[in-house]
Amino acid sequence: MLGITVNETLLRRWAGWLAPSCQPFFLAAAEAGRLGLAADAARELSPELRDTYEVWNLATDLETVWLGEDAFHTLPRDVRVELVRAQERHGRGAVPTVDGWTDLLDAQALREQADEQHFVWWPSLVEPHRADVLPRWVSEGLLPCRRRSVPEEIWRAAAAVLPNARALSGTFAGGSRGSALDSGATNCFATVMTAAGVRNAADESFEAWLAARCTAGGTDDVPGSVLVWRDASGAATHAAVTLGGGWVLHKPGQEWYSPRQVISVTDVMRLAPPGLTLHRHTLR
CATH class of the missing domain: 3.90.1720 (endopeptidase fold (from Nostoc punctiforme))
Structure with a gap:
């Protein structure tokens, strides 16, 4: 990708950093309360997850809610919609547009995740398509190495x-x-x-x-x-x-x-x- 060879070990790490099985969602206290979600202030983000979610773009007073993939999908649809919209609004990284990925991933699954416009990465999306998803995601907006x-x-x-x-x-x-x-x-x-x-x-x-x-x-x-x-x-x-x-x-x-x-x-x-x-x- 980008004219660079990446070994399988690093690809596996990337998949885990882009789509961890449990990931952070950033909300104002009032938003978390309205959605019925509890923040976990004790849990820290790894340096890699700080990069994935671009935490330097986030307001410092936001609370962090951690959700696993199953717990996320168990939430009512309207809660998921508001949750993902809030991530896009607050500037969290790794909130891609649905239209940008329907050529590689199941369009219905992406649209049903939240508001039909944006989604978040989960292992079930990335792992089966790692060889296609990771090169595109990593290469976005960059020139190839020459x-x-x-x-x-x-x-x-x-x-x-x-x-x-x-x-x-x-x-x-x-x-x-x-x-x-x-x-x-x-x-x-x-x-x-x-x-x-x-x-x-x-x-x-x-x-x-x-x-x-x-x-x-x-x-x-x-x-x-x-x-x-x-x-x-x-x-x-x-x-x-x-x-x-x-x-x-x-x-x-x-x-x-x-x-x-x-x-x-x-x-x-x-x-x-x-x-x-x-x-x-x-x-x-």
């Missing part, structure tokens, strides 16, 4: 300043940052530092590394130019590193399903969100 298009001479030149870039490109992290499966390069900043040879990059400060290892300025056609996008407050929001020859290595997001990929410099510039300022640095 590491195989990079000429051999570019890789050789890049190795002098980016010793780990080639091995890192075209891979997925084993899990999310903060989990036992954390492989280090789980976000864009750690990916750049790991490519440059930093061990345990997830534990290092990107800004401190940038100040210690780089000088301001750089060009995009040589290996080792660190591209940093900053918001209006000056905070770094994304980073990538050039390989030379018009290629760049980056990790588009912090989530477990975001790959360490090679794309063109042109594409990484085009994909940058509006309102950010690009700063260039050169590895020394």
